[in-house]
Amino acid sequence: MTLDALPDPPLARLRGVRKRYGGRVALDGVDLEVHAGEMLALLGPNGAGKSTAVHLMLGLLAADEGSVELLGRSPQRLEARRGIGVMLQSAGIPDTLRVRELLELTRSYYPQPRSIADCVALAGLDGLLERRYGRLSGGQQRRVQFALAVCGLPRVLFLDEPTTGLDIDARQRLWRAIRELVADGAGVVLTTHYLEEAEALADRVVVLTGGRVVAEGSVARIRARVARRRVRCVTALAPERLAAWPHVLEARAEHGRVELVCENAEPVVRRLLDADPALHELEVLRGGLADAFIDITREAA
Template identity: 70%
Template structure:
């Protein structure tokens, strides 16, 4: 049996309203040492509010918010946290080296500048002014500032927006290294393949409530949806009308089908096309599971 991981941050029954709008409605969430927890939800689901409560930027109307067993605004707590948010407000005239030195000075045992450069991919940027950098370069600097204090708890809010593929892969590698050192990471992202690649735990929220939580495998197992691929002459628009078929598309000779459950659809495919071949069946990915879990709420809102 796996050892219980230390809980570094906790929301318990957290509630937050903005006027007549309920942002969080009794949300429970825990962040554990040595794990990446992805917080998923549509725009307006409450992700940014949850992050704001944990960072002490917002106060809960009700419920409990604690980091390392203390209130999030305590100085001792803030010295063990790092954050990369969607808006940064960083002085544009300062050079990257100056920014790193400034932020590192607030931590008792910061990473060396060389380590920050290596982890964030800042080669050749130290003597550049922040305001002169491209959007992707600025995001890499923001990541370096978030990790330079060796945070035990790291908040990454849409961290790879604006990054190219190589920079995104580099950030993923850096996050894995931090987690291996024992840090807890809270990740919010619209890139579900990113959450699937990095997450130890996934929490799906909708309208301020937790609708699913578990490992990527456990979230996938919540739906019986499967992806079916085969080479067939059957018309995609006709197959799309079959019971259990959620989607059917043609890609060249291949027929791509999303079905729930898959077995009756596969039997009908084989009965309808004796020449069908190259049949493949895959279980739902995280993106499929996320859509299945949130679809009822989206349909209700529509």
């Protein structure tokens, strides 16, 4: 292998990390890497260790065992911290400051920050610069928090539940902004309970359960671990009747259609066509990331 073919070093990395809180194990030998131009979704149930992993990479916690690197340095080093952006669930931002003042203050911490105009465009802050932070809606405050996280042109961006409180349009706009940052070469770490968000954005998924990595790979690879399928159709057959069929795990009516969750779709589809010759708009879909997440965490438990 030539030197040119060597992979770029990760922007952030955990190696064999263990962390305890008293007698409780939060992380148990975790290896994790974040690379440039990659969106990494860190998923897991409450208490799985997601926040601990992020806080270690941010330098807010120290590992009991193992090593933590941020931009090739200790996360406690100022030059490493200047290369990151952070959007946490609890922001602690002064209510009395105006949005412009917050942006100017945060930009002053970085040697070559993003312009205020670029921050406004990226986060969708048109018309909000002269508003006091405490007078904004919850969704507007989240957009300001995103602008503050990206104003330093971070090489690594940590987003903890970034779209909580946003309406659909604002969420879609934030997704576009995140994709733009990744396309420009930033590494992004996303923790979210919206699995459709991870499915839409992530290049790679890591699932934590009980402080251990139980699954890792692309969204397609994680989804491929699920045997179940979703069968959708328009039929006169009642969901209550279909729920009793073999291989059907769940049946419900939604928007004039019936949706079945099946552990084996082929015999169910054959029986549907036999039972209702007028059946139409038939679809058979692979289980999504949410189905995979449920199966993986259940197996790990």
